[in-house]
Amino acid sequence: MRWTIAALLVAALAGCSSTPKGFEIPGQAFGCPTGDAKVSSMDDLVKLKVMSEGRRTTIQPTEMRCSRSGDLLKIDANLNNDSSTVKRIAYKFRWIDREGMRAWEEENWKPLLMYENSNLVINTVSPTNRAADFRLILRSQE
Amino acid sequence: MSAQPRTPGLALALALAALLVAGCAAPEKTRYGDAKSVETLTNQFGSTDLQMIAESMTRSMLQAPVIVSGNLPIVTVQEVRNKTSEYIDTRSITDTIRSELQKGGKVRFAVDAVGMSPQIDEIKRQQGEYYAREQAVEKGQMVGAQYRMEGNITSIVKQVKDTKDVYYKFNLQLWNIRNGLLEWSDEKEIRKTTTRG
Numbered sequence: 001m002r003w004t005i006a007a008l009l010v011a012a013l014a015g016c017s018s019t020p021k022g023f024e025i026p027g028q029a030f031g032c033p034t035g036d037a038k039v040s041s042m043d044d045l046v047k048l049k050v051m052s053e054g055r056r057t058t059i060q061p062t063e064m065r066c067s068r069s070g071d072l073l074k075i076d077a078n079l080n081n082d083s084s085t086v087k088r089i090a091y092k093f094r095w096i097d098r099e100g101m102r103a104w105e106e107e108n109w110k111p112l113l114m115y116e117n118s119n120l121v122i123n124t125v126s127p128t129n130r131a132a133d134f135r136l137i138l139r140s141q142e
Numbered sequence: 143m144s145a146q147p148r149t150p151g152l153a154l155a156l157a158l159a160a161l162l163v164a165g166c167a168a169p170e171k172t173r174y175g176d177a178k179s180v181e182t183l184t185n186q187f188g189s190t191d192l193q194m195i196a197e198s199m200t201r202s203m204l205q206a207p208v209i210v211s212g213n214l215p216i217v218t219v220q221e222v223r224n225k226t227s228e229y230i231d232t233r234s235i236t237d238t239i240r241s242e243l244q245k246g247g248k249v250r251f252a253v254d255a256v257g258m259s260p261q262i263d264e265i266k267r268q269q270g271e272y273y274a275r276e277q278a279v280e281k282g283q284m285v286g287a288q289y290r291m292e293g294n295i296t297s298i299v300k301q302v303k304d305t306k307d308v309y310y311k312f313n314l315q316l317w318n319i320r321n322g323l324l325e326w327s328d329e330k331e332i333r334k335t336t337t338r339g
Contacts, residue, residue, distance in 0.1 A: 069204075069205050069210070070205075070210040070212070072204060072205070074205075090180050092178075106178060107178070107197065108178040108179075108190065108193035108194070108197065109178055109179055109180050109190075110180075110190075110194055110197075111180045111182075111190065124201055125201045125204055125205055127200065127201065127204070127242065127245075127246050128245070128246045128247065129247075141180060
């Protein structure tokens with residue numbers, strides 16, 4: 001009996017520790033809002049949140065994390081340039097409200113220089129508490 | 143007596159030259175563009191710089207403790223000093239920052255020094271004999287700001303042969319008017335390099 005309880009405790013602890021981080025709250029992944037979309041990995045989250053407009057770029061986020069700053073959505077996106085050349089891109093965020101409408105007017109494109117074989121974290125905070133979701137939009141400036 | 147070309151050949155040559163000049167002038171074409179696109183026509187201060195500075199400052203200020211507290215602080219906009227060697231309409235930058243913050247609904251703005259004169263003029267006008275007494279605004283009802291926003295923009299310009307490098311630094315501060323404490327401050331740096339050829 002004692003062994004059975006001990007085994008059950010070990011199994012319960014193992015079960016807890018295997019829960020993937022960032023998936024604790026339904027409708028969120030890595031702190032970012034995901035709605036009803038099925039997100040089971042960082043790649044899924046990046047695919048869901050990142051869009052390309054205009055000329056395509058090879059720069060892609062490798063990681064995205066979100067948190068709250070008061071009632072605003074705070075976002076960190078780690079961009080990666082794994083090529084051996086300097087890349088110039090432009091990016092902007094698009095803010096979406098709970099109804100799927102635009103929560104804020106279109107942002108301006110922000111130019112960014114990425115050195116060869118480098119990572120760069122871009123971060124922002126939502127301009128309004130009406131913003132419940134976002135998209136990161138990238139384009140090449142080459 | 144009018145001045146006529148002496149020979150028909152000369153008249154013909156003049157007419158042909160006029161046609162040639164008219165033909166060489168490139169036709170003008172005007173199109174609307176994207177006001178939010180990245181503008182790199184010259185390395186002087188441009189629309190992208192203004193937009194990037196305003197957005198960066200606004201988003202940073204939204205995270206300042208005095209604004210996160212949610213008490214709708216009242217701010218007045220003071221001067222952003224232009225310490226660069228070029229003409230920059232710094233009022234345009236603070237106007238954009240003010241609009242963004244106002245739209246976000248986290249900050250209220252009190253009339254600033256520039257707007258004070260028309261504000262007083264309007265109060266005086268309403269107190270004139272042509273306005274209904276009960277609806278006219280009274281003197282002494284304006285609300286003073288709790289914080290003042292000021293800053294400066296500086297630049298370092300260097301040129302060697304065909305390469306020109308411009309570095310801008312925009313600094314914005316939010317001061318507590320009552321106790322003189324600096325409540326928030328942030329900077330935005332921009333580097334632009336132009337090479338010829």
